Amino acid sequence: MLKNYLVILKNVDKIKICIVFFICGITSIFSQQPPVLLSSVDTTKIKIGEQINYEIKINTDSIFNIRFEENKIFNPFELIEEFNIDTLKKEGQITLIKKFSITSFEPGVQTLRPQKILVNDILYYSDSILIDVLNVKVDTVSKKFFDIKNITELQKNNDGWWKKYLLGFFILSLIFIGYRFYKKLLISKSQNEKVPLPIEKAIIALQHLESKDLKEQLDYKEYYSKLTDIVKNYLEEDISLDALESTTDELVNKLELLKDAGKLSLNQETITNFKSVLKTADLVKFAKSNPGIEIASSDKKLLETVLLNTKDAIPKPTEEELLKNKEYLEKQNKEKRNKIIKKTLIVILSFTALILATSISIYGWKSVSDTLLGNSTKTLLNKTWVQGNYGAHPIIISTPDVLKRLKSEDINQTFEWESLTKSIYVSLKIESDNDKIEQKDVQSVIDELIIELKGRGAINILTKQQEIFIDKGSPAFKIFGSFDYSDQDGITKRHEYVNLKFQENNGKQRVLVIYERDNNFAKEIAKKIEESIIFKIE
Incomplete structure (x- = not known):
């Protein structure tokens, strides 16, 4: 009986243990919470083509097997980019985040459809979201529209158009100055040819001297001063006699000395008449005498006779004197x-300096010096360029002159x-x-270029690179930078280079342009060459 009781107790313990395990299993099963899905966007209102950041969060207390639908449907939205799942753990909670970048090109209120998500093979759906896609306003009323213009040929390079006008203005100015100079010479020559003789000037001056308006003593004083000055000027000019600084007696004595020396064949009456007029003039000027109009007029006629007699009394000059x-x-x-030439040169030089200073202030010294003295690189830039189609795998490029083909032992050109x-x-x-x-592989291209530049004598080489694209063509690579190069005279200059690597028309094309850094015209040529490259894609 005791034995049976012990067996019963053992069975009861087993039952209790099973009940405990069952309860724990049920508790653990029901303690797992289902995942919580949250959908959100950074904005619910966009313009056509703008980007929306769409995010799905899955909150759970344990790691599940989560799978998003492979062929995701966002219609009418378009998927721009899909990101990997991010996992965040915080205080026993796990957050799984899935991000998308989407956009829409259809205006109106659009519905962002729920996304299918499998969590432990159980299908869940994200929330749908309404997005307002705004249309872009196009102004077709306030602005005037025109028909498409026909294709026109490019005109010749007109850079520096002002130079020919400046040169023309300068030439016309020189012609004008030369004409004025020539005209002034002619006038001077004609004036020399028409210069009146001293006796003619003296007689004309006497004739213009009026005696009828003499009233006051000051009038007589001025009249006799002019009267005697006319005669004295004549004696100085035609006889070379110091008359203006001489007194009456001194002047009469000089005439008598010339008469006695045989250099002036004057009669005594002429000398006496001349002395008489000079005495009257002295009385008027110093003694305030008032001789009257009749005597004044008579003295003028008397001096006119003295002048004529004096002219006749001058001996004719010898051949030596004439010479x-x-x-x-x-x-x-x-x-x-010489004076005229000197003045003209001063005007021309001043005018030239003014134009030069104005040009330098507007265009700078470098541009003006290149225009006046010439610059071979600038000439290359402004000349008509040659557009050529080169190679078996053709590339069209424009250069100042035709590129010359070098001899090659392989099939490359x-x-x-x-x-x-x-x-x-x-x-x-x-x-x-044809290998793309x-x-x-760009680094190997750079290494090859550096080896080539070093082979040409380049040192201190710096390189940069970027990827470029051409219309309807494959990506191309641009390698550019600078280096030092010493010429035959040992002069070191910094050069810049642009290396363009294309892969078109079943081949590869490499364009290398090297130019002096300090030469702005060479830099413009390099840029113009780069922009001229064209491919006719086969």
Whole structure:
């Protein structure tokens, strides 16, 4: 009986243990909470084509097997980019975040559809969201529209159009100054030819001297002063007699001395009459005498007779005197011409300096000096360029002159223009290689270029690179930078280079342009060459 009781107790313990395990299992099963799905966007109102950041969060207390639908449907929205799932753990909670970038090109209120998500093979749906897609307003009323214009040919390069007008203005100014100079010489020559004789000037001056308006003593004083000055000026000019600074007696004595020396054949009556008029003039000027109109008029006629008699009394000049007089006149004319030439040169130089200063202030010294003195690189930039189609895998490129083809032992083709010793150098290489260059292979292209530049004498080489694109073509690679190069004279200059690597028309094309850094015109040429490259994609 005791034995049976023990067996019963053992069975009861087993039952209790099973009940405990069952209860724990049920508790653990029901303690797992279902996942919570949250959907959100950064904005519910966009313009057509704007980006929306769409986010789905799954909150849970344990890690589940989560799978998003492979072919996600966002219609009418379009998927721009999908990001990997991010996992965040905080205080026993796990948050799984899935992000998308979407957009829409259909205006109106659109519904962002729920996304299917499998959690432990159980299907869940995210919330749907309404998005207002606004249309872009296009103004078709306030602005005037025009028909599409026909294709027109490009005109010739008109840079520096002002130069020809400036040159024309400068030439016309020189012609005008030259004409005025020539005209002034003619006038001076004609004036020399028409210069009246001293006796003629004296007689004319006497005739213009009026005696009828003499009233007061001051009038007589002024009249006799002019009367005697006319005669004295004549004596100084025609006889070379110091008359203006001489008194009456001194002047009469000088005339008598000339008469006695046989240099002036004056009669005594003429000398006496002249002395009489001079005495009257002294009385008027110093004693305030008032001789009257009749005597004043008579003295003028008397002096006119003295002048004529004096002219007749002058001996005719010898051939030697005539020669000296001629030389003197020529010397006088030469001095006048020199003065005119000097003034003209000053005007021309001042005008030139003014134009030069104005041009420098507007265009700068470098541009003006290149225009006046000439710049070979600037000439290359402004000349009509040559557009050529080069190579078996053709590339169209424009350069100042035709690229010359170099001899090659392989199937590759090389074209060049100028050399590194010049301000700019252009090299074109065509390779018959259809293997595409990827971004990861660019470093090998850079290494090859550095080796080539070093082989040409370049040192201190710096490189940069970027990927470029051409219309309807494959990606191309641009490698650019600078280096130092020493010429044959040992002069080191900094050069810049642009290396363009294309892969078009079943081949590869390499364009290398090297130019002096300090030469702005060479830099413009390099840029113009780069912009001229065209491919006719086969």
